[in-house]
Amino acid sequence: MDKPVVVYEPFRAGLPPMRDYLRTLWGRRTFIAEFSRSELREKNYGTVFGQLWLVLNPLLLSGVYFLLIYVIKGSNDANRFGHLTATLFLFYLIANSLTGGVKAITSGQRLILNTSFPRVMLPISATVIALFKFVPTLIVFAAIHLLIGLPYSWQMFWAIPIFLIALLMGLGMSILISCINVYFRDVSSMLPYLTRSLLYLSPILYEASSVSDEIKSLEIINPLFYLLDSWSRVVVYAQAPTTFGLLHSLIWALTIFIVGTYFFLSRERDFAVRL
Amino acid sequence: MISLSDYNHPHSPHSLAVSVKDLGLTYTTSIDKKPTLKARLRTLGRGKKHTRVVNALSDVNIDVHYGAVLGVIGSNGAGKSSLMRVISGIVPPTKGRVEVYGSVSTLLALGVGFNPAMTGRDNVYLGGLAAGMSREDIDQNFDAIADFSELGEAIDAPMRTYSSGMYARLAFSVAAVVEPDILIIDEALSTGDAKFKEKSLNRIKELRSSDRALILVSHALATIEDVCNEVVWLNKGTLMARGNPSEVIAQYRTFVNARKSASSDEDV
Ligand SMILES: Nc1ncnc2c1ncn2[C@@H]1O[C@H](COP(=O)(O)OP(=O)(O)OP(=O)(O)O)[C@@H](O)[C@H]1O
Ligand SMILES: [Mg+2]
Numbered sequence: 454m455d456k457p458v459v460v461y462e463p464f465r466a467g468l469p470p471m472r473d474y475l476r477t478l479w480g481r482r483t484f485i486a487e488f489s490r491s492e493l494r495e496k497n498y499g500t501v502f503g504q505l506w507l508v509l510n511p512l513l514l515s516g517v518y519f520l521l522i523y524v525i526k527g528s529n530d531a532n533r534f535g536h537l538t539a540t541l542f543l544f545y546l547i548a549n550s551l552t553g554g555v556k557a558i559t560s561g562q563r564l565i566l567n568t569s570f571p572r573v574m575l576p577i578s579a580t581v582i583a584l585f586k587f588v589p590t591l592i593v594f595a596a597i598h599l600l601i602g603l604p605y606s607w608q609m610f611w612a613i614p615i616f617l618i619a620l621l622m623g624l625g626m627s628i629l630i631s632c633i634n635v636y637f638r639d640v641s642s643m644l645p646y647l648t649r650s651l652l653y654l655s656p657i658l659y660e661a662s663s664v665s666d667e668i669k670s671l672e673i674i675n676p677l678f679y680l681l682d683s684w685s686r687v688v689v690y691a692q693a694p695t696t697f698g699l700l701h702s703l704i705w706a707l708t709i710f711i712v713g714t715y716f717f718l719s720r721e722r723d724f725a726v727r728l
Numbered sequence: 729m730i731s732l733s734d735y736n737h738p739h740s741p742h743s744l745a746v747s748v749k750d751l752g753l754t755y756t757t758s759i760d761k762k763p764t765l766k767a768r769l770r771t772l773g774r775g776k777k778h779t780r781v782v783n784a785l786s787d788v789n790i791d792v793h794y795g796a797v798l799g800v801i802g803s804n805g806a807g808k809s810s811l812m813r814v815i816s817g818i819v820p821p822t823k824g825r826v827e828v829y830g831s832v833s834t835l836l837a838l839g840v841g842f843n844p845a846m847t848g849r850d851n852v853y854l855g856g857l858a859a860g861m862s863r864e865d866i867d868q869n870f871d872a873i874a875d876f877s878e879l880g881e882a883i884d885a886p887m888r889t890y891s892s893g894m895y896a897r898l899a900f901s902v903a904a905v906v907e908p909d910i911l912i913i914d915e916a917l918s919t920g921d922a923k924f925k926e927k928s929l930n931r932i933k934e935l936r937s938s939d940r941a942l943i944l945v946s947h948a949l950a951t952i953e954d955v956c957n958e959v960v961w962l963n964k965g966t967l968m969a970r971g972n973p974s975e976v977i978a979q980y981r982t983f984v985n986a987r988k989s990a991s992s993d994e995d996v
Contacts, residue, residue, distance in 0.1 A: 460827050462821065567818070726820075727756055
């Protein structure tokens with residue numbers, strides 16, 4: 454008698470066979486791309502004005518925050534504006550990944566109940582969408598950088614590893630929160646407060662150097678603090694990041710990614726009966 | 729919609745395609761509308777249960793062999809779709825074991841993965857990719873899909889402008905190009921107008937072959953009787969009967985009529 458190709462047995466929490474899983478996931482990469490593209494298209498980013506809005510929106514946001522800083526602190530030097538835009542844009546990469554990820558599973562009910570595919574594709578596409586939205590802001594920042602005459606140096610290549618760490622962090626958060634939201638649906642309504650707090654606790658509206666040492670040691674528990682600080686050092690001031698800053702953000706990113714992926718993969722077969 | 733597992737498995741006619749043993753399935757739904765952290769915290773330490781289980785299937789045993797066309801019938805909520813979900817690996821069983829010997833393609837609902845904001849053309853790709861086809865597969869089959877759907881120019885219009893029949897046509901056309909070892913179709917035939925219905929039924933008949941297993945779920949008893957060579961009847965999650973189509977269907981009819989005199993026999 455033939456050996457069964459697939460066997461389905463009762464669900465036990467535990468990782469699926471990873472090699473098969475990754476192979477299937479890789480085989481589905483075009484679906485991830487197409488799915489993300491269609492989600493973007495649905496929100497009208499397919500039109501010229503939609504794409505313009507992708508650029509305009511972050512620009513307006515940074516304008517508003519700049520005004521806020523100006524009113525509160527009365528300082529308006531170019532560096533500060535550069536710092537604000539650079540960190541705000543990177544922050545939005547992660548925040549968009551979180552807000553997209555939180556409902557990735559719960560709103561994909563129809564897809565999940567009727568098709569079998571690696572469920573982790575859904576939070577991954579949330580991060581891909583966040584990435585699509587990030588790219589135009591990068592171009593805007595390059596223009597700002599040029600306009601306000603910020604310095605250039607070879608150290609700016611540090612931007613690449615820092616960006617990759619940020620992407621990993623966003624992906625990890627998206628995967629983790631999409632999984633949590635299956636079990637606790639009110640997480641999605643608490644998320645705006647979480648991202649707001651992250652925004653204010655991270656060196657965006659202020660610079661890391663202006664924070665007192667006590668607070669700085671508390672900020673170790675903020676995954677984004679040193680990430681955004683390093684980003685600002687590199688892309689605004691054209692300096693090398695500190696080793697501590699790099700390590701801190703890398704360790705946080707890896708931790709969130711590994712914990713999130715572990716929870717997600719070991720529970721994903723259970724999602725369909727809970728939607 | 730369809731989903732094709734990427735296993736390619738040689739098999740001889742009449743060998744086992746799907747084996748379902750002592751299958752039980754329960755869904756976990758919460759007592760409140762949704763499982764929330766708030767509700768969990770409130771019931772913390774009081775040992776109160778916050779979930780309710782729905783028994784969708786219990787002790788189901790079915791073997792499907794290659795060459796068979798199995799019809800699945802039963803009233804609403806009998807557990808037909810749930811059984812199909814377990815066989816296609818979407819939902820893990822709560823009890824028992826399911827063995828599948830071949831690549832499975834499932835058409836559980838039409839147009840899953842479609843995005844109404846996109847054109848029909850884009851959705852052929854989106855739906856096909858969701859089903860596990862590769863872009864090249866879809867490129868190759870695109871003309872066949874478009875022809876089968878008979879949508880003409882409308883294929884380049886956004887899908888939100890489609891009538892529900894047009895939507896179903898395109899969805900079925902995408903699904904119909906896949907040629908898997910085991911094909912599961914859940915109530916996807918009763919869409920479209922009479923002509924398209926016949927066309928899709930013919931397509932199903934074409935797909936019957938000795939090295940393929942077909943599982944059809946339908947409320948259209950005449951169709952089931954016409955197409956299938958074996959029928960199982962599910963009621964409230966348990967297997968009531970299986971065997972010769974006309975006998976099982978007759979039993980099912982008497983059962984339904986015994987409870988409800990109104991005749992709802994006519995088929996669509
Ligand atoms: N996602 C779900 N969550 C909770 N309960 C569910 C879910 N899906 C189905 N059920 C329950 O499982 C039982 C069987 O449902 P199922 O969809 O398998 O029925 P069916 O035989 O396909 O019915 P129909 O003929 O209406 O399609 C029903 O009691 C239903 O309430
Ligand atoms: Mg059903």
